[in-house]
Amino acid sequence: MKKWIAIISIVIITGGPGFSASMRTQTEKPAHRRNRIAVIKGRYDKVDTVLDNFHIPYDVLKLKDLENPSSVDGYRAIFVPSGIDTPLEESLDFFASNVRYKSVALKPDFYEVDKKKIARTIWRFIKSGGSAYFSGYSFEYLQAAFDIFDYFAGFPYMGMPARVEAVLDHDMARFSMKGRMALYFDHPGWIAVKSAKDSEVMAHASYETPRGVRTGPVSVFARRGRGEILYTCYDSTLFSPFRRFNVYRIAGAYLLNPLEDMAKKWNQRITARLVDSIQRYESSRMYRIDLEKGRNAVYFHSAGDFYQIDFINRDKALIESHDLFERDQAFFITSKSNDFCYIRLYPSTPARYGMFAIVSASGMRIFPYFYQIMAALTGALIIASAVAAYRLFLAKGYTGRWRG
Numbered sequence: 001m002k003k004w005i006a007i008i009s010i011v012i013i014t015g016g017p018g019f020s021a022s023m024r025t026q027t028e029k030p031a032h033r034r035n036r037i038a039v040i041k042g043r044y045d046k047v048d049t050v051l052d053n054f055h056i057p058y059d060v061l062k063l064k065d066l067e068n069p070s071s072v073d074g075y076r077a078i079f080v081p082s083g084i085d086t087p088l089e090e091s092l093d094f095f096a097s098n099v100r101y102k103s104v105a106l107k108p109d110f111y112e113v114d115k116k117k118i119a120r121t122i123w124r125f126i127k128s129g130g131s132a133y134f135s136g137y138s139f140e141y142l143q144a145a146f147d148i149f150d151y152f153a154g155f156p157y158m159g160m161p162a163r164v165e166a167v168l169d170h171d172m173a174r175f176s177m178k179g180r181m182a183l184y185f186d187h188p189g190w191i192a193v194k195s196a197k198d199s200e201v202m203a204h205a206s207y208e209t210p211r212g213v214r215t216g217p218v219s220v221f222a223r224r225g226r227g228e229i230l231y232t233c234y235d236s237t238l239f240s241p242f243r244r245f246n247v248y249r250i251a252g253a254y255l256l257n258p259l260e261d262m263a264k265k266w267n268q269r270i271t272a273r274l275v276d277s278i279q280r281y282e283s284s285r286m287y288r289i290d291l292e293k294g295r296n297a298v299y300f301h302s303a304g305d306f307y308q309i310d311f312i313n314r315d316k317a318l319i320e321s322h323d324l325f326e327r328d329q330a331f332f333i334t335s336k337s338n339d340f341c342y343i344r345l346y347p348s349t350p351a352r353y354g355m356f357a358i359v360s361a362s363g364m365r366i367f368p369y370f371y372q373i374m375a376a377l378t379g380a381l382i383i384a385s386a387v388a389a390y391r392l393f394l395a396k397g398y399t400g401r402w403r404g
Helices: 002-014 017-026 047-053 063-067 115-127 136-146 170-176 241-251 253-265 370-395
Strands: 037-040 059-061 077-080 092-097 100-106 131-135 149-151 162-168 180-185 193-196 200-209 212-224 227-232 269-276 285-291 294-302 307-312 318-323 328-335 339-347 356-362
Touching: 037 047, 047 077, 047 241, 059 063, 063 115, 077 136, 077 241, 115 131, 115 136, 115 227, 131 136, 131 241, 136 149, 136 227, 162 170, 170 200, 170 212, 170 241, 170 269, 170 285, 180 200, 180 241, 193 212, 212 241, 227 241, 241 253, 241 269, 253 269, 253 294, 253 356, 269 285, 285 294, 285 356, 294 307, 307 328, 318 328
Parallel strands: 037 059, 037 077, 077 131, 131 227
Antiparallel strands: 092 100, 149 193, 162 180, 162 200, 200 212, 212 227, 269 356, 285 339, 294 328, 294 356, 307 318, 307 339
């Protein structure tokens, strides 16, 4: 560490080339926006490769672009993967003759980002309705924006290389139709989260740390303002159901909004939110849908393609099948008890990679905004009663003859 301090001091004293370059860099504008998804290039989490494989278009931004809040205007989602920072040692040029160092200077493109500005941009983007993915070491920007995590012994870098058996829950379990999944952490110092405030844990696990076995979330989902966040400390596998769920949940989050609004319109409780697409070589996709006793609804929206949709009970027997050329559909299932079923989608054309969304909800559909209307009527009745009482007893005053 002392060596780097000395090197930086030399560069500062001699007025190295990096400072004039950094001043130029501050005035650079981000690349022209073409898509609705932005990816910050990372060294560890190759999320751009995954998006390419899923045929999801995106723009590439630099980390320094996030210092300007307007750089993410117009995007629905941003991916901030692990390894977006540039280590100092990669920003230095060494000039030597034989085995003797002659000089050290910062590279012309060196630029030290303002993390507070980036945190403010992330806060603004998510609060205003954007969706954001974070993984691994990018946690510090999410933490700076929302103070969401607690760590074991106050130290985040506790993870050790290991095969970890993760327990899946909520939408990730419904998406993968698994209760457990093996995750392979291939490097030390991965981020061990003790807990996440006001969040839904999609996967948690027990694992070894230098201080013994610890248990905590591996993937969490959180809503802040009108937007949403997905953070995972696992980024070692490119292609898996775990990765697929995380990427589609953020890239296609906007497809869920009208379906959630539909459930809220009928005052139903949302029980599942799923986004996916059918890939090359896949003939269908299937997911688990939790059913509550009574009336259940399943809302479906496709971004472009048409699908045959089958519902299958827990014994894999067909309940009903629909083959409608409609991008928006609603289905209703009555269950005698708390149970589950499966929904299977078959594409009606050879087209692939078109995203779709599924939202399931429970509760009777009486008429739109029933509870809101009843609350408004009750409030109006209370106000009318108060006004009548005021006019009867207070406005006119009490009259009568005193008997004493």
